[in-house]
Amino acid sequence: MAAPTPSNLVDLQQLQLDDARALLGRELTLTLPPPEESSTAYLQSVIDGLCELSLKDPLTGLSNRRHFRSVLDRSIDVVARSGEPALLLMLDIDHFKKVNDTYGHQAGDQVLQAVAQCLAKCVRPVDTVARYGGEEFAVILPNCLTAFGETVAERIRQTIQDMPIQISPGVSIHVTVSVGGAYAPEWVRSTAALWTERADVQLYRAKSEGRNRVFLDQQQEIYVSAEEKNLLFGHLALGDPAWIESVSGEVPSAPAHGSMHRVN
Numbered sequence: 001m002a003a004p005t006p007s008n009l010v011d012l013q014q015l016q017l018d019d020a021r022a023l024l025g026r027e028l029t030l031t032l033p034p035p036e037e038s039s040t041a042y043l044q045s046v047i048d049g050l051c052e053l054s055l056k057d058p059l060t061g062l063s064n065r066r067h068f069r070s071v072l073d074r075s076i077d078v079v080a081r082s083g084e085p086a087l088l089l090m091l092d093i094d095h096f097k098k099v100n101d102t103y104g105h106q107a108g109d110q111v112l113q114a115v116a117q118c119l120a121k122c123v124r125p126v127d128t129v130a131r132y133g134g135e136e137f138a139v140i141l142p143n144c145l146t147a148f149g150e151t152v153a154e155r156i157r158q159t160i161q162d163m164p165i166q167i168s169p170g171v172s173i174h175v176t177v178s179v180g181g182a183y184a185p186e187w188v189r190s191t192a193a194l195w196t197e198r199a200d201v202q203l204y205r206a207k208s209e210g211r212n213r214v215f216l217d218q219q220q221e222i223y224v225s226a227e228e229k230n231l232l233f234g235h236l237a238l239g240d241p242a243w244i245e246s247v248s249g250e251v252p253s254a255p256a257h258g259s260m261h262r263v264n
């Protein structure tokens, strides 16, 4: 078969972009290299663009549920290894059906976009804000001290309540959100499903107790002895260069039996 000439290379590139458009069923916004650049660079930019699109919710630009799930799984590993507290918040816009019914679906979409932007501004760049589904959002906050959880969640609730959302010229509305949250249990390997469920229970409580409020799971105090911790996670610690460095190249020995660490 003849090697592709510069002219049929351009056709090939166009074909691939059209395929990608058809696959996603909508216009792609990709930054493509100028035509004179190599086809490898071109293809790489298409792949990078598609990867990015596959992680994002198209309406709000937030992380989609798939990306949220992978960040949640990673957070569970980090918490189990390091004991750093991580908070999961689940948020749901109150009486959102009424917004759609009163102002129309397009206004509803504008509300979803405004809430999404507001959420992203309320948290740190290291936090992950996702659209979990319909009018439900989720925020993963790694390394969030338990003393601050309530403050962060309350700040989000208050900011959304105070935010006017313009849905047409001269018409602004306000919405509220109910928030449920749970910390990942430290030193104990959890699952994404269990963690989400604990936050969801609190969200349900916030809804059933009147909406526009925050409830966080009161974490049970779990006591794990240093020896148990070593037994559970020692193999992970052995593979962690930071840990090895901290003991100057020595293999960490099991701490004395009976020394207890409070985990909450």
Ligand SMILES: Nc1nc2c(ncn2[C@@H]2O[C@H](COP(=O)(O)OP(=O)(O)OP(=O)(O)O)[C@@H](O)[C@H]2O)c(=O)[nH]1
Binding pocket: 059, 092, 093, 094, 095, 096, 097, 098, 100, 104, 105, 106, 107, 108, 109, 112, 133, 134, 135, 207, 211
């Ligand atoms: N505009 C718009 N509406 C959506 C979208 N996804 C889901 N919805 C609507 O969100 C509404 C959710 O309604 P419900 O589940 O009854 O909840 P709610 O009215 O917010 O009531 P509470 O959650 O109990 O406070 C439904 O009317 C859905 O059609 C979307 O992408 N855009």
